[in-house]
Amino acid sequence: MGKRDRHNLALGLAFLGPNILGFLCFTILPLVFSLVLAFSNWDLQLHNMFKDEQIKCVGFAHFTRLLLQERDFLRFFGNTLFFMMSIPFAIAGSLGAALLLSRDLGGGTKRVYGWLIAGAVMVASSVMLVVAGAGGTAMTILLCGLACGMLVAGSLGGSTVYRTLFYVPHFTSGVAVYILWKKLYNPHTGPVNTVLDPVLTRVSGAVNGIPPGSMHAVAWLFAGGAAVFAAFGVRNLVRMWRSGDLGWAAAVLPAAILSFPVVMAQRWAPTRAAGTMILILVAATATYELVQAGRDTERFPATFGKGLGNALMLSLALMVGAFIALGLAIVIYQLPTWATDGLEPPPWLASYHWAKPAIMVMGLWGAIGSNNMLLYLAGISNVPQELYEAADIDGASRFQRFWHVTWPQLAPVTFFIIVMSVIHGLQGGFEMARTMTKGGPAGSTTTLSYFIYNEGFETGRLGYASAVAWALFIMVFSVTVFNWKFGSRYVND
């Protein structure tokens, strides 16, 4: 290396030095330190500059305790996973928003002026209703008017206005948003319940007019839907195994995932009877398919771990579908009983059962117009126009254009968004728990990150808190590796 090169190198390192130093001091060193802490018994009550106790290595004791003795760990992990259930909907929402915003929405057409007039009439009507004292109805109309106003503004100002409006929730300060949503969720005076109250009153009136037997029949239909999901999954797993796309060992986990809704249906009182039906149907399907497989003379054996990714994706999607169907079945089954005394909007953040969905909806609101939407916008703008022209020539409909051109071209973006969303989801939930609910009621909104904070700074058990943090890291890393291994094939195909 010549003198000049050495000089340039030294200069470059000198300019990079502060950043590297900061990175080492504030990122790498704490990271390594926390890893060491995770295997120590560091407790602020016993080990600090004013005490003489020695810090000892405890090996894997913290991890053992976390997995085997921490009674709330699974519950808090479940809370974290619950919040992550909104990820698919958030991604779909971001994609939908990006598709809408990638269109030219300029004004000047008759339809735009129609929206303009309709929006103005709605806002004026709601103002008059408020003045007349009909606050609840006015609120409903005003919200609709607000939506219209936004549409109109975008029509006049183009997609830039919409993009800004969609992105606003994401860059608004977190604490301010949480306080705002706390007000929105106010059980008696918040706009959410003000809109829901008249709607639920009408629904309860309608439900009371329907014979309970009819509602129960509809509930059974939905339970049947859950059975169909589960049976469909079992059927496909067996067929994949028959055709050599799925190894026998790789089938175990997907089968267990598919059986989860069946087991839960047996445990929940309202669905116990339906659960038996689901079990019978699934067992019958499995038996039939296995018998068919036994009759096959041509078999294509697969290695025992083959096809795990595909099978897992299928079983996860079907499990979610089955749970949604079961949930609807429970709600519809119970609706006549609930409607007898009149349906009321839930108390949201003050309710053990509704606090989680409330926070999930809030997270969804912010996630739709987030960086994911911007990534999709960039991805959509990079789709070659020739592909669309070719699709038009082949006579593709709008949906077919999306499904066969746009969606595959967005696969790399989708993959990246899924990976980052899962990482963020597993680590998140701290701010909202601390600001809105303090992890309650009764620990229903405590996530793993909030649990780590409590263990570290409330009790001073920094060693144990570090162990929990590293356990969380292992989970995040495992899921990310799985995503990379099995998800990337859809990107590269």
Next chain:
Amino acid sequence: MKYLFLACLGILIAASLFTHSINPETQSELPVLYWVTDPNPARVLQVSTFQEWLRQNGYPEFELRVDTANSDASKMLIQGVSGVGSDVIGHCGGQRMRYFQKVGLLTDVTAWAKELNFGPEHTFPAMEPELTVNGRQYAFPCNVYAHMLWVNKGTFHQNGVPLPPKRWTFEEFERQGKQFVEAANRGKARQTAFFVNGPNSTIWRRSLGMDIYNETMTRCILDDPRNVELLKRIHRWTYDDHIIPSAADREAFATESGYGGSSFQLFNSGNYAMVWCGRYALIQFREFGTLDLAVAEPPHGGFPVTSTGTRAAAVYIGGKHRDLAKYFLSYLASEAYNMNIVRDADALPPNPKYTKTEAYRRPLPLLPDLTTFFPYPDSELDAVAAFEKTFYAVTDTIDRENPIDPQDLPIPPKPSAMPAEAYQKALAAFHTLYREHMATCRREWGCHEAFSEAAETIAIPVSSSPFILESVATRLIGQLEEGFMADRETAEETARLMGETVNQEIQRALNENPKLRPQFDELSKRQEEIDQRRSAGRPVPRDWITNPFYRRYYVAQGWTE
């Protein structure tokens, strides 16, 4: 480009040096101590009074500065263990004192207390467990509070409900509560008025004769039928009788502004007939100006009791000027400070003898806040303190029995350091306030004694086991209570889980800190002896009992030797 970067680096270095040079500590000739506390405007006057007190007593002078940015408990903890904590730690009584003492952040002030007369004998006897650990003192109260029920007499009269008695049972509370909610919510689409702003399971549990821990605090005893009965009662009062608002009801009240949060606002507006609080609620109530007030003890299930605590100050063990910080604790025991608390109604003064003064029992309107009325620079704040002292020395002697005309008020002499114009304006402002607020002050008369009497008779501090962190126990118990109120568990299961989870946590602490084991074993053995004596109906030596509740309860029941 590189010259540009180098120039930026130079500017940053220069800015850092400049910032360091204007650091308050480098600008003061006197030692600077920091007092971390809450952002109460009264602290400004308390600090200036303290400076005056130092001079009068000939103690070494130093600057005491208020730090309100680091009053969060976790900040104090982390800064403390890192060696950069504030010299005087505020809000350090009871639970926080015990925790910080365990961590090793606090200075043992026992010797200083004897030297400068701020020992536990100079405050309420119930405060001793809140200030000491194993006989050593670590803090002194800035104020003392006893939780009672503030009664809005106007709300009761409006709804035709008789005022609650000073001392009442659960049954009387329930009967009156039902009467009130029925009358106050008649004709309304949804309930907006409640009898009291919430439950207080700690106090009510004690009134049934049981506490969270046993006599030696080695075991949680919440798996007790009395706790089950209490949980069911609270549930009934909330969801059947609607005397107490549920969590959803409390969320539904949108008002969040003001000191004390929504409860005080709702008390003022008649949504709550009573609120739990100490005397310090008057800080906000006086702002409202229209409340006609009374005070009642918490309803009891057989044993009248309430809880007490303190906002105390302690000395950080890592401070550079610990030997100066002791004077601040001594100041807290002084007349100047105590009378400050008396007049501000910031709970009870640390020394109970000042609760026997007319200024406490029957306060007059206060002087306006002169620090905002006249823009005094910091150097002249002492003049404000001196004037206030002179002023109150005169007004404290006024005869409360007879109506007093403001024109006849004795005029205190002007302190030499105070400008004449400021003096005239202060007097004029006081006359105005006197005319406008005398009626408000009279409505308070009769309330103050209730707090001081409670603090000296029925108030008992919260029990704290040395084998589990109080914050952990509170969180676990609170979570289970919330779960029960959300109908997740039955009362029996909730009580069982309370006992089980807290006791598991105690065992965990013993496993992690084996040094606690000998103490635990000794106390457990003593507990067995206590249980045997109780079963046999024999008295128990009072010194055997470490739980402050049971020490009082056993004496009241005549079960001690």
